[in-house]
Amino acid sequence: MAKQYGPTDIKASAIELIGNTPMVALDRIWPGPGRILAKCEFMNPGGSIKDRAALGMISGALANEQLKPNGPIVEMTGGNTGAGLAVIAAVMGHPLTLTTSAGYSPQRAVMMRALGAKLLLAPQVEGVPGKVSWQDACEALRLAESVCKEQGAFYVDQCNNTDNTRAHVETTGPEIWRQTGGRVGAFVAHVGSAGAYTGVSRYLKSQSPDVKCFVGEPAGAEAVKGLPVTKPVHMLQGSGYGNVPPLFSYDTMDGTVSVTDEEAVKYKDLLARTEGLYVGYTSAANVAAAVKLLESGQVPTDAWVVTLLNDTGLKYPE
Template sequence: MNGYVETDIKESALELIGNTPLVAFDRLYTGPGRILAKCEFMNPGASIKCRSSLHMINMARESGELKPGAPVLEVTSGNQGCGLAVVCAVLNHPLTLTMSKGNSVQRAVHMEALGATCVRVPQVEGTYGNVTLADVKAAEAEGLKMVEETGAFYVNQFNNKSNADAHYYSTGPEIWKQTGHRVDAFVATVGTAGTFTGTSRFLKEKNPEVQCYVVEPEGSQPIRGCDITKPLHLLQGSGYGCIPNIFQFEYMDGTLSVTDEEAVHYKNLIGQKEGLYVGYTSGANIAAAVKLLESGKLPKDAWVVTVLNDSGLKYSATEKM
């Protein structure tokens, strides 16, 4: 065979992170307006957290804070751990993760299949599938103890600026390009606030008129300024009952609340109408997008962009309503 033949071969799984499709949910929601969903479950770790995992590790390596081959440790609800497991496997960093036993065991299985060690920490007050801030703090305490004992690099996603920067440099620009620069609103659940803060910052820099809304579980709405009346909810990885340290109010135009029942309803509709099997926060994001479009706060032909955070395969059957 003569001549040069162009190939399209990725060097590693790291090149599979990002550049996810944006799909119209025209079957689930028929208007007025339109819902566009970013398919973050298509990242190699099956969630949006692959983006921040790669960026946080790369920044630590570039700064010299993380040496080649050095151990890494993080506290996770599962998705960040899976993303870090992808990155650390490729870059040859031993990875240890602490996670509440209330988070889906599927996530621990996923992380360990990629070579990570997952330490599942007993819950303080939650139940399986319902993780509270106290449960997260217990996992954090165990993680910090291990960091002190081992000297591992602590990723610290809740306080790491590179978490939000990952979405400023990737998620936001991708959405802007994919929509042809037409975004009327962006809505997203908040865990660490990396996705919301970074994406909203980028979109508002491009067009200050873009409306950005935080999605919170009903009864756990600290960003809205409400007392916490329901710390137990189904939205794993979000709605921890506190305002995250990297959250920035200047990029927020309002909040939307979603009940467990609404999240489950739309999670199921995404599967039945759009053929995509996703998790509970994805259902909450779509529920919130529908509420915003039906609120009259946007033009009738508005395009609302949101994210499908992770795969439904990360959840247990016992978590169903």
């Protein structure tokens, strides 16, 4: 008699681990009124929300034949998109070259190299280690463009690639809506490339025009708000470069919330010690922004405010 087995749930590769991350209530940090709910994006295989964009952009490039099977890929990254691309490149067999500023955390560099990516460091010209400015990022961008030309590679171009936004319209936004049963009062997140913020906000507003969406910005680098940049160098790596990202759209925004370095450090510690969640500084700044939003009266006192825990704290030095 043939042996009978039960149903299985086995993923074919790490790529199938991307997305469908859980949502957690931060009731210890914010006991109410209202509620702060956080999407656990650090649980993606590359350790951050950027895995979603990486998959969306590579899938899009293959579909429109900008990228050939096993063809070379080049990108400039702060580290998280690079790690996501490295996961996908390892599984799909694409040679991957990444450029990054020497000022980004060395932990991210270790991960990208371990996943098989060739990593080139651009020198800092304005910031200091752990605090990367827009000028520093531009040095890494110029290096990526040069390498891409030499190799004839597909340049991902996350800051201008609309498949970045599409990935969040098609995955992150619908997951948030489903997990909350449609009870989203507000959404708040800092912007880097702006793919996640714009994609999630666009989807949530398509489901209900009553959802209020807010951009978090580092204090002193509030370009989206329209203020002059007085602090181009801050702790929120991959966010708040002091310019309005090309993928950002003002029709998705109802307001902004400013967060200081000190507030980011405070909430990074609170998340670890009261919620058991060890996340990065921008994730902590997202939670700080959600708290400030509920305290400000800009949303109803009983609102469910959703934000993103972008990446794991293991990607940062202490």
